[in-house]
Amino acid sequence: MQGVGGVFRVDDLGLPGVLRVVPPRYADGRGHFSETWNARSFAAAGIREVWVQDNQSLSRRAGTVRGLHYQSPPHAQAKLVRVLRGRILDVAVDARAGSPGFGHWVGVELSAGGGEQLYIPAGFLHGFVTREDDTEVAYKCSDFYAPECDGAVRWDDPDLAIDWGLAPAAATLSEKDARAPLWSSWQSPFRMEGA
Numbered sequence: 001m002q003g004v005g006g007v008f009r010v011d012d013l014g015l016p017g018v019l020r021v022v023p024p025r026y027a028d029g030r031g032h033f034s035e036t037w038n039a040r041s042f043a044a045a046g047i048r049e050v051w052v053q054d055n056q057s058l059s060r061r062a063g064t065v066r067g068l069h070y071q072s073p074p075h076a077q078a079k080l081v082r083v084l085r086g087r088i089l090d091v092a093v094d095a096r097a098g099s100p101g102f103g104h105w106v107g108v109e110l111s112a113g114g115g116e117q118l119y120i121p122a123g124f125l126h127g128f129v130t131r132e133d134d135t136e137v138a139y140k141c142s143d144f145y146a147p148e149c150d151g152a153v154r155w156d157d158p159d160l161a162i163d164w165g166l167a168p169a170a171a172t173l174s175e176k177d178a179r180a181p182l183w184s185s186w187q188s189p190f191r192m193e194g195a
Contacts, residue, residue: 008038010045013106016099017121018092019045020108021080025115034115036082037140047119049078051140056084059130059137064172065164067127068093068153068180072189075146076122079139086135087111090118091162093125093153098192103183105162112136123190127155129164129171151189152180159183 009022021042025034042048057066068091071077081090090110094101109131110116120126128137153160156168160183164171 008041008045013108015092015094015101015104015106015124017046017119018106018124019047019119021045021047021117021119023115023117036115036117037080047080049080049140049142051080051142053141053144054138055141056136056138059086059135059172060133061172062130062133062135063166063170064130064135065127065155065166065177066174067091067177068125068155068157068160069127070095070125070151070153070190071143071146072149072151075143075149076190078122078142079120079126080117081110081120081126081128081137081139082115082117083110083112084136084138085112086130086132087113088128088130088135088137089165090128091126091164092118092120093160093162094123095125095153095188096123096190096192097188098194099123102188102192103160105160107162107164123192125153129166152177153186154180154182157183 011020093105
């Protein structure tokens with residue numbers, strides 16, 4: 001897809017709608033410049049979200065897990081995730097009942113050095129694990145935070161079998177994430193369109 005300054009690379013990752021986007025970077029003696037969002041260019045790749053909220057997190061320790069999170073309808077969120085400092089494994093799980101990918105996951109390494117972004121449509125669980133200390137992550141959301149719609153599923157669920165590259169005992173977790181329900185006991189609020 002073409003941006004103002006060049007061509008964005010868009011990679012299909014095997015789960016419908018989940019895309020890795022790599023904006024072009026232009027380096028000189030000062031550093032580099034990159035256009036990270038362009039509504040026209042992203043729309044050409046099928047990403048037509050209206051972003052209403054930007055979030056940013058700092059994780060002090062490598063091995064910090066944030067997820068697997070979601071917001072249920074009517075405030076379901078699509079996300080566009082990028083790393084400002086450090087490196088993460090970013091994970092999306094298809095949680096849309098009726099989807100052929102239901103319960104399947106994809107993990108992508110994102111880094112500040114690489115500038116990659118991950119687009120995750122509404123209807124997916126999202127989480128990441130930090131690979132470096134002092135990692136900062138920024139992401140755009142297509143709906144506002146709604147605490148009544150906020151939820152989580154266990155990051156280390158045995159049925160999902162996500163390869164985080166981390167032993168469960170080594171993870172740094174929030175209390176919310178440590179108490180999240182298992183996939184098998186969780187009822188998805190999401191449905192695949194047409195299913």
